[in-house]
Amino acid sequence: MSVFNLMSKVELITENGEITFGLIQDLVENRLYVSISPDDREFKLLKQDDKIKCIVYDKARILGFDGVILNRIAGDMPIYEILSYENFEIIQRREYVRVKTSLPFIYTDNKQLTKLNFNDYSQVTKAFEKIKEFSKDGIILDLSGGGLKFASEESIQVGMILVFVLELLDDIFMLKGEVVHKNIKTSSNKTVYNYGMKFIEINEKNREKIIRHVFKIMRKNKIK
The missing domain is CATH 2.40.10.220 (predicted glycosyltransferase like domains)
Structure with missing residues (x-):
């Protein structure tokens, strides 16, 4: 998980194709903690055990992987705990997926x-x-x-x-x-x-x- 940088932009895509955007706040082993702004007009409430596709926009590359929602931590800015587990792919920005x-x-x-x-x-x-x-x-x-x-x-x-x-x-x-x-x-x-x-x-x-x-x-x- 060291491939990620804190505060990188991340996109969470549900199995229905709905999208929520957030920022990486922490990394613990194979768990990713992503904050979601409640002011985001595209905010979608995710539930425990939801399967998602994560797209991380990290400096010179984009990294995608499949994950599952483990927990939602309540607060002024909700944070999702995500287990990342399979189908990792790294795409260089200059190669743009078509x-x-x-x-x-x-x-x-x-x-x-x-x-x-x-x-x-x-x-x-x-x-x-x-x-x-x-x-x-x-x-x-x-x-x-x-x-x-x-x-x-x-x-x-x-x-x-x-x-x-x-x-x-x-x-x-x-x-x-x-x-x-x-x-x-x-x-x-x-x-x-x-x-x-x-x-x-x-x-x-x-x-x-x-x-x-x-x-x-x-x-x-x-x-x-």
Whole structure:
């Protein structure tokens, strides 16, 4: 358990796919003590013997493992005692876990929007207001914290910068990406292009949210 650092962010995912966020407060042998803020709007009350997936965001890596709730310690900030027992996996952030999916999304290569600074919230808001005027449709084929693969009937050049809207459950992201590779699939009826796109000008908060959604999709796929 020495692989964890105190005060690292941790995500607790139930078998139903519900998520609660917390901080590591202590480590005792194979027991992990995680505090949960009662002010967290996504707070979920966990019960003794609940089986959970834990995702720890620890500096340069993400570590996932299966655990079970042993106890809930009451207080101003409730603390869960978690027994960690199997299926440990360490993922380097630069390698970003990729999950297959099939999500409709809209995108644009409009120069006015792609030149906006996506680290400036006011400019992202401006892009939200305008993207539907210039948007085209595509399908996201897989997703990771570093980028995505998508299909479209439009031919796009490698190196093109795109602005797009990504909807994941209750989160909606306006992001910018660069097309890094292109494949063509033809049939008797039509030509479809598959693209690989890496995120650019993405802040770490949004990247962490996308990574959490990736793990949640993986969790649901395992349940199915």
